Amino acid sequence: MVFAAAAVVLTGAVSTACTAATPDAAPSVAESAAGPTIAPPPTTATPASETPDPTCENIIPQATADDFTSLGWVSQEEPFRIGATTLDDGIQCKWGDEKIASDRVQIFGWAPIDEAAAKTARDELVASGWQVEVDADGTYVTENPEWLGGRGVDGYGLTYLFGDGWVKLADTRQSLILVDAPR
Numbered sequence: 001m002v003f004a005a006a007a008v009v010l011t012g013a014v015s016t017a018c019t020a021a022t023p024d025a026a027p028s029v030a031e032s033a034a035g036p037t038i039a040p041p042p043t044t045a046t047p048a049s050e051t052p053d054p055t056c057e058n059i060i061p062q063a064t065a066d067d068f069t070s071l072g073w074v075s076q077e078e079p080f081r082i083g084a085t086t087l088d089d090g091i092q093c094k095w096g097d098e099k100i101a102s103d104r105v106q107i108f109g110w111a112p113i114d115e116a117a118a119k120t121a122r123d124e125l126v127a128s129g130w131q132v133e134v135d136a137d138g139t140y141v142t143e144n145p146e147w148l149g150g151r152g153v154d155g156y157g158l159t160y161l162f163g164d165g166w167v168k169l170a171d172t173r174q175s176l177i178l179v180d181a182p183r
Helices: 002-020 062-070 115-127 174-178
Strands: 074-082 085-096 106-112 131-135 138-142 159-162 166-170
Touching: 062 074, 074 106, 074 115, 074 166, 085 115, 085 166, 106 174, 115 131, 115 138, 115 159, 166 174
Parallel strands: none
Antiparallel strands: 074 085, 085 106, 106 166, 131 138, 138 159, 159 166
């Protein structure tokens, strides 16, 4: 019954709408072509000046940090170093089981860096035998494969990735994908 009444009301509204409009009352396409002004959505990116301080938990995905913790692993914070140079605003982290003496650890690091310091650091690493590869992601500087002694993946051990205003570190080039600016 309700559906039949709604159909009658809808039919009446449609027939009224179809007969009520006259060509003179139709809106002009030219008047509405420009449309309303729509403001762009607010940006959600954090400006560089508001980047949180890096921690071992906020430079890698939260799920990864949670997985390490579920295994009983803990992180050990260290200053971010490139050779003998320390980047004070960065962090280097070793994740592992502190109850077991082992070399089975994961190393991650992140630091802001200006172009002059990045060039100096890259040059010092290369002078001591590290190798450079450049691609769309940035400049990779990795340990000499001859030094790995079975460590690393695909010939990559410790690797730095230098980008625009930042540098990442991981124990393998492949693990760099887990490192990001602090969130």
